[in-house]
Amino acid sequence: MQITVTGRHVNVTDEVKEYAREKVTKLPRYYDRIQAIDVVLDHDSGNFLVEIIVRVERADPFVAHESGPDTFALIDTLADNLGRQLRRHKERVRNRKHPADQAEFTEAE
16 A cells, blocks of 8 residues: 655645554555555645545545644544545445345345
8 A cells, every 4th residue: 555645835744744644554444455545735825735535446536635724633534534434435345245125124034
């Protein structure tokens, strides 16, 4: 899995890079087919914009973005959001072959 932390119009400090890497390395817990994660930080008129893009096998990329004054809080929020998205995607992929309605029908008989 490749992790990239970049900045647009802003120099990203080593502290922020390390914190972002630490947070996004936890995402494979939720879905193990992650190929790459891109963290993009941008600075615009006093606020920071953080965007995290997760590329997975056989699906469109998962994207989350947020803006605010504190980059660390934004990274925390986005990591939680992406964890939720990946967990939901994994449940959908798993339940595609065995829908819940079919299981309830067989138990009723």
